[in-house]
Amino acid sequence: MPSFRSATLKLKRRLGSRVVSTGKDALFEASFDSSKISFLPEAVIRPRKEADIGVALQLAHKYRVPVTVRGRGTTLMGSAAPVHGGWVIDMLALNRIQIDGEAGMALVQAGAKVADIQRAAEAQGWFYPPDPSSKEYCTIGGNIACNAGGMHGGKYGVTRDFILALRGFMASGDYVEWGTATKKFSAGFNLRDLWIGSEGMLGIVTGAVLKLIPQPAARWTLLTSYRDEAAALRAGLALFRQRVQPAICEFLDRESVLCAERATRTTVFPGQAGRPVILLEFTGSAAEVRETKAVVLAWAKKNATGYRAARSRAEAETLWAVRRKCSGAMFELGDAKLNEDIVVPMRNYLKFIQFLSGLKRRSGLPIPTFGHLADGNLHVNIMYHRANRQESHAAEVAVNELMRTVVKLGGAISGEHGIGLAKTPFLRVQHRAAQVKAMRAVKDALDPRGILNPGKMFAPVRIWKYPKLAVHLPWDHK
Ligand SMILES: Cc1cc2nc3c(=O)[nH]c(=O)nc-3n(C[C@H](O)[C@H](O)[C@H](O)COP(=O)(O)OP(=O)(O)OC[C@H]3O[C@@H](n4cnc5c(N)ncnc54)[C@H](O)[C@@H]3O)c2cc1C
Numbered sequence: 001m002p003s004f005r006s007a008t009l010k011l012k013r014r015l016g017s018r019v020v021s022t023g024k025d026a027l028f029e030a031s032f033d034s035s036k037i038s039f040l041p042e043a044v045i046r047p048r049k050e051a052d053i054g055v056a057l058q059l060a061h062k063y064r065v066p067v068t069v070r071g072r073g074t075t076l077m078g079s080a081a082p083v084h085g086g087w088v089i090d091m092l093a094l095n096r097i098q099i100d101g102e103a104g105m106a107l108v109q110a111g112a113k114v115a116d117i118q119r120a121a122e123a124q125g126w127f128y129p130p131d132p133s134s135k136e137y138c139t140i141g142g143n144i145a146c147n148a149g150g151m152h153g154g155k156y157g158v159t160r161d162f163i164l165a166l167r168g169f170m171a172s173g174d175y176v177e178w179g180t181a182t183k184k185f186s187a188g189f190n191l192r193d194l195w196i197g198s199e200g201m202l203g204i205v206t207g208a209v210l211k212l213i214p215q216p217a218a219r220w221t222l223l224t225s226y227r228d229e230a231a232a233l234r235a236g237l238a239l240f241r242q243r244v245q246p247a248i249c250e251f252l253d254r255e256s257v258l259c260a261e262r263a264t265r266t267t268v269f270p271g272q273a274g275r276p277v278i279l280l281e282f283t284g285s286a287a288e289v290r291e292t293k294a295v296v297l298a299w300a301k302k303n304a305t306g307y308r309a310a311r312s313r314a315e316a317e318t319l320w321a322v323r324r325k326c327s328g329a330m331f332e333l334g335d336a337k338l339n340e341d342i343v344v345p346m347r348n349y350l351k352f353i354q355f356l357s358g359l360k361r362r363s364g365l366p367i368p369t370f371g372h373l374a375d376g377n378l379h380v381n382i383m384y385h386r387a388n389r390q391e392s393h394a395a396e397v398a399v400n401e402l403m404r405t406v407v408k409l410g411g412a413i414s415g416e417h418g419i420g421l422a423k424t425p426f427l428r429v430q431h432r433a434a435q436v437k438a439m440r441a442v443k444d445a446l447d448p449r450g451i452l453n454p455g456k457m458f459a460p461v462r463i464w465k466y467p468k469l470a471v472h473l474p475w476d477h478k
Contacts, residue, residue: 001085007063008043011087014055020045030088033073033080034475035422036468041068041082045089050109050167050206053089057204057451058173060087066454067171069200071111071139074475075146076339077420078463079199083455091141094206099124105164105181106210110141117210126212129156132416133324137475141205147197149416151248154374155283156213158416160196165209168195171202171447181209194442199418200453202446216247216283220293221316223279224304225272229253229357232276233349235303236373240346244295246374248281255333255368256326263329263477268322272306278373279323281316326370327379328477333366334383334391338399338464342406343415344376355405356380363398365391377415386468396464403429425460 012020021027021044032038042065047053060067066086073080082088091111098107101124106117114128114135121128131150132138138148144166149158165179178192179185195203226232232251239246252260253276257268267273282292293309300307310316330337344352360367363382371378382398384391403413403426413426428436440458443450455461 004042004063004065004086007059007065008087010063011043011045011056011059014059015045015052019048019052030070030090031082032469032471033070033078034076034473035078035081035420035463036471036473037078037081037421037463037466038469039081039083039085041085041088043087045087046093047089047091048093050094053204053206054169054173054175056087056089056173057169057171060451061172061449064449064451067204067451068453069141069145069204071142071145072113072134072137074134074138075142075417075420077417077422078461079146079418079420079453079456080142081421083421086451089204091139091206095139099126099212100181101126103181103183104212104214106212107181107207108140108210109207110139110144110168110205112140114138114140114143121212122215125215127215128162128210128212130159130162133327134475140208140210144196144205144208145198145200146416146418149372149375149377151250151372153372153377153416154249155245155247160193162211163192163196163208164211166192166195166205167207168203168205171449171452176203179209183211197418199420199456201443201456202452204452216285218284218286218289219247219313219316220282220289221280221310221319222282222296222300222307223269223277223310223319224300224307225269225275225277226303227275227305229276229353230350231303232278233353233373235299236278237346237349238303239296239299240374242295242299244292244299246280247283248279249372249374250279250323250370251373251378252277252279252323252326252370253368255366256330256370259329259332259368260322260326262332263325264322266322269306269308275305278304279319323370326368327381330366330368330381330383331477333368334385336384336386336392336395336464338382338395339417340380340382340399340402340413341371341415341417342378342380342402343412344378344406345410346376348409348411349376352378352405352409352411359398359401363394365394365398367398375415376411392464396462400425419457421456421461422463424457425462427457427460
């Protein structure tokens with residue numbers, strides 16, 4: 001890796017050593033994200049004000065220093081790992097949140113934690129729906145860069161649907177604003193949407209204006225269980241055909257349920273042990289929720305082997321706790337996981353579930369699967385033991401087969417995590433050569449020296465071959 005020593009010295013002179021760290025610990029901490037694959041940078045920049053980023057980028061552009069921006073480093077895709085060294089910009093200190101209670105907007109800095117934004121909005125009767133499970137850790141900048149989703153996607157949408165405007169810096173260090181704090185903006189090319197999902201490769205977001213909606217007055221949670229996975233998916237489709245839109249509709253296959261049961265030492269659904277479930281939440285005005293309840297209970301009676309409504313928020317919370325535990329609990333099935341956030345169109349749910357049971361059989365690996373049934377975003381978790389060569393090979397074959405099948409079924413290789421490093425081998429499975437060429441042209445136009453998050457997206461990297469750090473992150477399964 002080339003050294004950027006003299007550029008780093010100039011950077012330190014411009015921003016000072018309180019902003020620019022070159023200490024061993026700081027470099028190590030910025031060298032990896034949740035993928036736990038480590039590449040040491042040469043300096044870590046912790047901007048105190050947004051303008052510091054402009055200064056850093058002007059120097060980086062001049063001296064061709066690679067720059068990787070990071071929020072909290074919760075990405076599982078290796079997207080925030082500084083593969084080419086250089087400088088890491090840590091956004092966590094830029095975390096201001098201001099709620100415009102009249103306009104229904106949140107004016108935030110990129111390092112603000114997503115759960116803090118939700119709490120600030122809620123305190124004023126507003127609701128910011130995108131809710132990645134990592135929301136107590138991840139930043140809104142990271143969510144914008146990955147176009148993060150979550151359990152509310154089916155009814156409310158994903159991060160992109162709540163971004164009114166962005167501001168930040170181009171690779172050259174020039175300051176830009178894409179849109180403003182208004183609900184409408186049709187003035188010129190929409191580069192705001194180009195930045196959303198661009199994984200820190202087209203510009204650095206320093207602030208955003210988010211759209212808020214009124215807090216729903218009522219919520220109702222229902223747990224349902226099914227004979228098998230196909231019956232669960234059929235039931236989900238029957239519900240959507242009735243034009244019922246759950247705020248959350250989480251499917252857990254049998255293997256996921258068993259993992260959650262073992263981790264929590266409770267039965268997810270007493271009397272229905274080990275059965276696939278769908279956990280639903282309905283929101284709206286009290287009258288809307290009341291009306292929906294009647295329709296949904298009739299649907300559950302007809303389609304489920306069992307159902308149980310939460311009688312209180314506390315009881316609903318215990319049901320959701322099970323769902324939140326299942327992902328971490330899977331590590332009892334293997335010490336390595338290929339966590340694939342694929343999307344399947346509803347019309348092909350049944351074909352997909354058939355494919356998945358074949359994939360489990362052929363690979364001989366546990367592949368617990370759960371996810372957001374109202375938007376087709378399923379988390380397929382291929383579990384294996386790293387030291388076992390046969391299992392590692394089976395996992396690689398399985399992930400290839402999975403990606404090809406998903407695209408054949410009209411779906412997507414990622415619904416919320418993005419490409420980063422982990423999905424690079426499959427970019428061309430999803431996209432034709434002309435599409436990849438157009439993306440590269442955009443990258444070259446906005447970042448002609450290729451300094452922003454280099455090594456990501458375009459060059460295939462088999463991330464599962466890299467050694468992983470033995471570190472425990474705050475969001476890891478205990
Ligand atoms: C336990 C767990 C649960 C998760 N659940 C979900 C989920 O439900 N839904 C979901 O979508 N994801 C989920 N994720 C993935 C992850 O949390 C998201 O991708 C999140 O958006 C990353 O935010 P971050 O602040 O940690 O960003 P980082 O991981 O630090 O960075 C992610 C990417 O964003 C870029 N980036 C960060 N900040 C900026 C900025 N200001 N400007 C430009 N680019 C920037 C980085 O360069 C990198 O490419 C989960 C992860 C974990 C560990």
